[in-house]
Amino acid sequence: MTTIDLIAASAQPASATGQNDLKSALKFITCGSVDDGKSTLIGRLLVDSKAVLQDHLAGVQRGGETDLALLTDGLSAEREQGITIDVAYRYFATEHRKFIIGDAPGHEQYTRNMVTAASSADAAVVLVDATKLDWKNPAMELLQQTRRHSLLVNLLRVPSIVFAVNKLDAVEDSALAFNNISAALTAFAEAAKIAVKAIVPISALKGWNVVDAAETGWCGYTGPSLLDLLEHLPATPAETGEAFAFPVQWVEKFSSSSDTSQGRRVFWGRVATGGVQPGQTVTVLPSGQTAVVAQVLDHIRQPRAIPAGHSAGIVLDREVDVSRGDWLLAPDTFTPSREAAVTMAWMDDEPLVAGRVYWALQGHRWVKAKVRRIVHKLDVNTLAEEDASELPPNAIGHVELSFQEPLVTLPYLRSRILGSLVLVDTASHKTSGAALVL
Template identity: 70%
Template sequence: MTTNVLNVPAEVHGHGDTGTALRFITCGSVDDGKSTLIGRLLVDSKTVLQDQLAGVQRGGETDLALLTDGLSAEREQGITIDVAYRYFSTARRKFIIGDAPGHEQYTRNMVTAASAADAAVVLVDATKLPWAGEVPDGEIVQQDLLPQTRRHTLLCNLLRVQSIVFAVNKLDAMDDAEVAFERISTALNAFAEAANVEVAAIVPISALKGWNVATRHANWCNYEGPSLLELLEQLPVTEKDEAVPFAFPVQWVEKFSASADTSQGRRIFWGRVASGHVEPGQRVTVLPSKQTATVAQVLNHVRQQYAVHAGHSAGIVLDRELDVSRGDWLLEPEAFEPVREITATIAWLDDEPLVAGRVYWALQGHRWVKAKVARIIDRVNITTLGSEPATQLEANSIGDVVLSLQQPLAVLPFAKSRALGSLVLVDTASHKTSAAVLVQPSVTTN
């Protein structure tokens, strides 16, 4: 039988970091059972109150999906539209879970959820793959996956989601669950290898019945690994960009106020440290003005004076007054060379195709600049996984482009820094989010 565990980290065997909450999402194709899986996790972890369970009864049975599908349109249509976040915990760990929509129309919502996730559970509905069940003797079995399964996996990989887990769902409805799981595992392994995607594990589950979700379902599908929840309890969280030079996007400028006693009458620049750390005595450069100053004080989120590290909120007081406003960046001097042209991989999320020459708003941190699509290099064929020439990118396409920026930005390749290597493109007329932008190593000219 093909292995159903590719790269289960050592943490799974009892040495994981369970002190930090794990942010994970469920994704995959429409009706694969994502909302039902989350409902099952909430129920089995005893997070749902009895009156909540009573409110999701349909025809005498519990509809677990309704525990996350809160919008009226979601309940009417039976699909997930917006990302629903839920919180639960076990004796070993706390979790923040996002239920991402599977419909192609709402891929932008899935990308938003994946961009901040430590792990992704990609569901695969065994009942939608006819080759997974019994086939007549001599018939060739075409082991291909649904487009959204492939697309969501590729997007999670592009967005540096650290742990990707495939959960093969609805195997309880198959005539021969063991054969179905073996064939699907083979297809997933082949796809992951071709796409260069590292997968933590492939787990057979029944979200409806709870098999292999919170507890192991013994002797099922010839699977001897941990249950899905046991696996999630041991997955590592994404490390912050601590080794990257200091970068800080200014979100809010607090003028002289009640905190003047701590800021000594100077303005406090609040935001979240994107990379590195900040402490008093540190020299910083302001982008775009390129003026320099020394950090006089650093306040944490409760206004105590501490050094603050990547991923945490901080208030920074400089030793002299500079013209700094929302959208500016405080940077380690000479650590970044701001550029006006970048090469990037983008996930195109707009309904209208992307064509060269169009101008969009680009958002990095809290800074808005105009960005022109100078050139479309290629796009990814999600079936063959190869690159092919392209003159435009249709909705939900993934491709490489060159962007020309109206003003320089300090960027790093996304593989090195999530915060400094990611931007969002927004349509200047409709204000719709058009693309997720991931900077590639060839961050070209100044």
Template identity: 70%
Template sequence: MTTTTLIASRADPASVTSQFDSESALRFITCGSVDDGKSTLIGRLLVDSRSVLQDQLAGVQRGGAPDLALLTDGLAAEREQGITIDVAWRYFATARRKFIIGDAPGHEQYTRNMVTAASGADAAVVLVDATKLDVAAADIALLAQTRRHALLAALLRVPSLVFAVNKLDAVPDAASAFARIRAALQAFAQEAGLAVRAIVPISALQGWNVVEPRADWCDYRGPSLLALLEDLPVAAAPVDEPFALPVQWVEKPSAQTEIAQGRRVFWGRVAAGAVAPGQAVTVLPGGQSATVMQVLDHVRQGGSGRAGASVGLVLDRELDISRGDWLLAPGAHPPAREIEATVAWLDDEPLTAQRVYWALHGHRWVKARVTHIAHRLNVDTLAEEEASELAPNAIGHVTLALQEPLAVRPYTASRALGALVLVDTATHRTAAAVLVR
């Protein structure tokens, strides 16, 4: 294997722009190493875009000046320790578009929170602290968490990856430092196979090149970070894939469901494709077949549904279907009992072969045994190393044997059908994010 086979394949951004919508709300996260300025950056975006009320700003004053990081660090433990622990979501809008921001923690022990935030993001802004790097060295060594978070964003198929080089106001020669850090980031991205949208110099504390551009600063003539975010695309719903819907709730017939003609309604969010009356579906794991009689929306109006929409399906016959089952296009998603996958290991206990976990796919739980650990990815060298276990926060390649078959697809083809979560059967802690290969 090559050194990049554990990284999800990424197309050239210019070649996939047509697959995205640049007008919808952009959901992006900030990530990177500890104290790189992620919370401060979000605070600066909120303040300079006039999305913070005066009483909110007055509540984060420290020593006569606002502590911008406190606008997102809302937990008591976060304010006491000065770190981000959980993902904080904030919302703001400009004249051009709306944004949903996730402030992901930088500490290794909270990597699971970063993975959760990135799994549904349209973009990831990876911050790089210029003051932590030896810019005079022949080869600048990037921080481990910078590399890890960039790799995780790529594995999770975040469509747009942006590096923001922060704290350039605190280094003697900002232009030279930025040029050398940019070269190191470009070399890392090329080695790892990452498609990077842009590398932007900023000072979150001073507000330089965050909302308003700073002309010719650091020999950079591109857009400010906010202007760049305003033009990033949003991932389009996978409507061209075969139909798939995980059943979340089964509604029994009642007086309120007369439109369903006395039949049960199977509610869920369409994971892929589209559905309309008259369409044939197959039930997993039962294997029965049926025809869709009605498709109900959230106000129980009949019609059709497409990927991303929450719908209720009424079938032409009564079948034994419960929460966790899947309704699928016939023959399109052959079930598998053994899968090869890339895992981001999130538990505090290391992963060892032959252990059994609960695997969650959609809303369905099955037992899964780790039969083989093939490789561990060295985030520093990007080499695949032989491994008998995966330590906390490691990324590796494993084989899983499932107690019951699942309709999985490669994660590079489907985010919804290619993702699973492993849960420890004893502690019930989330153990791993699983991406089907």
């Protein structure tokens, strides 16, 4: 879909576009190579949308000028080195929409932080620094980190990917630079099978085409500004098309609201997939017991049916043994398994080797997981598969896991929730890896 198609579609009713609600908050990340201007771009969005207080602006002055990057680089090491290490989240809103921005690191050694931010994002803005490229050459090569991060956000199934060509104020011929860089990005995206929403020219430092549209025809571009584009991107839709699955987060054992729960226990959590309403039968994992839903409460304890993506309190028609970490599932739909083949983004400082045992977290359920085999490692620059006996820090590869107790999983391409697991070191309790079910 082109930029023009996207804007036109956003003017349609939600029922016509198939999108839930374009006014819902959009969670997006900025990523790309080191010093492409990610933190500066976020600072520009915050300042020009008037989301920064004057006293905060006064605290990020350097030499009489505002250093926009300091609005997001919060760690002392980030300020000293001028780099982004951890993911910084910032919030702002326009009259049309609310936004949650994640400033992801560009360094290769912090790939794990970038993967963490991308795993829950609705959109990714991949910055491309025009000054680092041979922009006069139509057959130029893109930077390695641009390719890496584009492939990673596509692998993590981020729904909307936008390329923002930055620092066009610093090149001699901005129109030629944008034309050649756009051609290189388009060729790369087609070869890598990445669906790109738009390619936008910007100058984060000057504020050109970020919040306010640039002069008509700047760089030969006639589309919307970056913020206009973001305001019309769809949020990730809830997984209502899958069968019902519900991770129990909290058990309200003795309800004081007898008028709503009839004195029975209420199982609270967020509906992962499908939906729940009174009268439907559910199966409890891991016990295998079945019961009928007697009542469904929303977050303010009002009875109503609840779709995926929303919190619910479920009252069953009889007392069954359900605890935090258990799942309520549609019966005869899922097949629990003790094995899974996954794409692993390894985050630990120690390499992943076969035979190691970790805690695996899915929803609120913890089970022991053993690494059966490392199938291969991915070259994150090309996604080519390489033979490997271990996964070093920040590497991504295909791994086979076995679980001490069965889990219900779906391929990550079908369900971001049922298709993802977190591995935690049993001794240090550090998050060691993020697994996407194949």
